Structure formats: C-alpha cells, structure tokens
Amino acid sequence: MMEKWNEVKTQTLRPEEIEALLAKEFGEKVNPVNHEELAKKHRSQQLNNERTFRR
Numbered sequence: 853m854m855e856k857w858n859e860v861k862t863q864t865l866r867p868e869e870i871e872a873l874l875a876k877e878f879g880e881k882v883n884p885v886n887h888e889e890l891a892k893k894h895r896s897q898q899l900n901n902e903r904t905f906r907r
Contacts, residue, residue: 865873
C-alpha cells in the first residue's frame with residue numbers, strides 16, 4: 853500500500869502535553885508572555901528612539 857504524502861494529518865493535544873513537548877525541545881527557556889509589560893517596553897523603546905532621532 854502506498855502512502856499519500858500530500859494528506860494533512862492533525863492531532864489535538866492538551867495544554868499539559870504541549871508544555872511537555874516545549875520543555876523537551878527548548879528546556880526551561882520558554883516563559884509565558886506578559887503582553888502588558890511587553891507593550892510598555894515597546895512604548896519605552898519607541899520614545900527613546902524618537903528622542904535619539906531628534907538630537
């Protein structure tokens with residue numbers, strides 16, 4: 853029997869399984885993102901860039 857290579861296969865994983873796969877692949881480097889803190893950091897960087905550009 854020949855296998856068709858263009859068929860799409862999907863699998864649903866529980867969050868615990870996804871975390872285990874990520875930990876196995878990347879170790880403990882993966883951390884959740886705090887979107888508020890990230891937006892604050894980007895605003896700060898943008899302001900610093902604007903100040904530097906004006907000088």
